[in-house]
Amino acid sequence: MTNLKIPSLQHLARNWQSTPSGIAKQLIELANNPPTFNYNPLFSAVVDMLVLNVPYEHICEGIRRKIKWIALRENYLETLALxxxxxxxxxxxxxxxxxxxxxxxxxxxLVPFDPPIIYGEKGEVYFPWLSFWRINPLLGERLSLFVTLVEEMLRNDPELEGARFQILDFAAPGKKKPRQLVVRDTTGIPRLNPSRISEMLSTFAEGYLQAVYELSSAKTPPATGDSPGRDKNGDSQLSLI
Structure with missing residues (x-):
């Protein structure tokens, strides 16, 4: 049996479909064919560099030493430079x-949300979300769903209330083009009304539970071998320094 993890808030938005069956199908495909790497090491690198004041050059050297998959290593370094x-x-x-x-x-x-940092500049508090997807970043109603949910969390959190919500988008303008950083001020992104939010979340919850049921009823062989983005213990959150 393949286990289905609860997706993060941004993955909820990205994987949202108009029907529970569509959501279930997409989640099952992801569970049976998971990505060979993730961007958790970049989130860790951001904390190391900006919170712990680890020199940028040391973090880059850690990536070069630890990440053996060349394409992934260059992907991380390109993003970290931006x-x-x-x-x-x-x-x-x-x-x-x-x-x-x-x-x-x-x-x-309960869907997890892992914002890495907040920072202060010129008397204001900023809440940046770092979007590391190289292609297919959140757009349209999926982007509005994500922004509306995050904004609600900010309003209800004394630590984050009043922070300016930005999206730092590191997508590339084309498959063979380098990444670019686009800073989005979320005030210009349309919000969804409460009834639409309720409808979309209900659809997602039903689709998720449907996927859990279908996966629990299926017999799938365990995965074998090492994934390029993982260490020998299966830990995808690599230590970079």
């Missing part, structure tokens, strides 16, 4: 780590 350049220009007065939050979707489903 992050470093951006925060060198912003020059925040302080940076703080932010802990995991959960959003109740319904049917007992």
């Amino acid at each position: 992050i470093y350049k951006y925060f060198q220009c912003v020059n925040p007065t302080y940076v703080q780590r932010v802990g995991r939050r959960y959003y109740p979707v319904g049917r007992g489903l």
Whole structure:
């Protein structure tokens, strides 16, 4: 049996479909054919660099030493260079780590949300979400869903209330083109009304539970071999320094 993890808030938005069966099908495909890597090491690198003040060059050296898959290593380094350049220009007065939050979707489903940091600049608090997807970033109603849910969490959190919500999008404009950093001020992104949010979350919760049921009823062989983005213990959150 293939286990289905509860998706993160941004993956909920990205995998949302108009029907529960469509959501279930997509989640089952992801569970049976998971990505060979993830961007958790980049989130860790951001915290190391901006919160713990680990020198940028040391983090890059850690990536070169630890990541053996060349394409993945270059992917990380390309993105990290954009992050470093951006925060060198912003020059925040302080940076703080932010802990995991959960959003109740319904049917007992709590979806995790892991914002890496908040920072201060010129008397204002900024809440940046770092989107590392190279292609197919959130757009349209899926983007509105994500932004609306995050904004609700910010309003209800004393630690984050009043922070300016930005999306730092590191997507590439084409498959063979380098990444570019686009900073999105979320004030210009349309919000969804409560009834539409309720409808979309209910659809997702039903689709997720349908996927869990279908996977629990199926017999699938365990995965074998090492994935390029994991270490020998199966831990995808690699230590980069």
